[in-house]
Amino acid sequence: MGFFDKLKKITTNLFTTYTEADEAFFEELEETLILSDFGMEIAVETVEKLREKVRKEKLSSQEEVRAALREIIVDTLNVGTTEVNVSTSPCVFLFIGVNGVGKTTSIGKMANLLRYGGKKCLLCAADTFRAAAADQLEIWSQRAKADLIRQHEGADPGAVLFDALQAAKARGVDVVLCDTAGRLHNKANLMAELAKLSKIIDRExxxxxxxxxxxxxxxxxxxxxxxxxxxxxxxxxxxxILTKLDGTAKGGIAVAIAKELGVPVKFAGVGEGIDDLRPFDSEEYAEAII
Structure with a gap:
């Protein structure tokens, strides 16, 4: 299954309904982008850019307008490299996010992807606050044929990461993939926990x-x-990493994130299988949009 199939169906219908880029077309395009999770401000800005491009370049055919919209979306998405940095051995990937988003499964899929790229991976179960988080990560470590470092539930996450980094150096591991807590009592706790993990990486x-x-x-x-x-x-x-793009996702949130945060989408989860994590392709995404 390709990226954003539902979104592709919606926007394809729009382009077949309107044969010229008139005001009715622009209004419906704006509404479609809002409904596709671009957000109001970015949807309006995207349509304004397209309107201006159509006017300046005197675009008339449907294909010309489609190509112009594709170019605008790709430009918005390209805010940084989509490649992960694996230039040292070991290197460390911290995975963060709230519970329930597919963080643990994404770690397993990423380890599998890296293994096929010739990298030796080690998983670190530093989300010690969520019941059975380490058990879930262990299942994925076995699927991805990667080592796992874990401790008991409620253990200090920093201590788990310390052990993982020591093991990585001893075993010649290329990439340490570290799960982190998805829910703490408040933002201050979250910041403190992530800062502590960062310091341990810097030190070790x-x-x-x-x-x-x-x-x-x-x-x-x-x-x-x-x-x-x-x-x-x-x-x-x-x-x-955007997950669950195989379900009811509208996908436009990728553009909103790139525009608002200046952070690139690097991977997309498009299914439940271990091979269903794919490098994010802005060209493919934009093609699906238009």
């Missing part, structure tokens, strides 16, 4: 390449943008 693996990846459920729409803003303030982000 100075100079290690780092990724801080926020996992977002695409079906949450604009609520996902609120989550992203909170986590960016708490931890800083290098990229986004």
């Amino acid at each position: 693996c100075p100079g290690a390449a780092r990724e801080t990846l926020l996992v977002l459920d695409a079906t949450t729409g604009q609520n996902g943008l609120v989550q992203a803003k909170t986590f960016k303030e708490a931890a800083g982000l290098t990229g986004i």
Whole structure:
């Protein structure tokens, strides 16, 4: 299944209904983008850019207008590299996000993807607050044929990460993938916890390449943008993983995140299988939109 099949169906209908870029077309396009989770402001801005491009370049055919819209969407999405940094061994990926978004499963799928790229991975069960989080991660570690470091439920997450980094250095691991708590009592606690993990990485693996990846459920729409803003303030982000794009997701949240946060979407989860995590392709996404 390709990206954003539902969104593709909606917008394809729009382009077949209108044969010219008149005001009725622009109004319906704006409404469609809003309903597709672009958000009001970004939908309006996108349509204004298209309207201006059509006027300046005297675009008339449906294909010309489609190509112009595709270009605008790709430009909005391209806010940074979509490649993950694996330039050191070990390097460390911190996975952050609220409970229920598919964080643990994304870690397993990422480990599998990296393994096929020739990387030796180790999973770190530092979400010690959620019942059975480590058990779930252990299942995925087995599926991805990756080592796992875990402790008992309620253990200090920093201690688990410390053990994982020591094991990674001893075992010649390329990538440490660290699960983190998805829910703490308040934002201050969250910031303190993530800051502590960051300090441990700096101390134990100075100079290690780092990724801080926020996992977002695409079906949450604009609520996902609120989550992203909170986590960016708490931890800083290098990229986004959008999950559940195979379900009822409208997908436009990817554009909203790129525009509002300046953080690239790096991966998309499009199914439940271990191979269903794919590098995010802005060209493919834009093609689906239009």
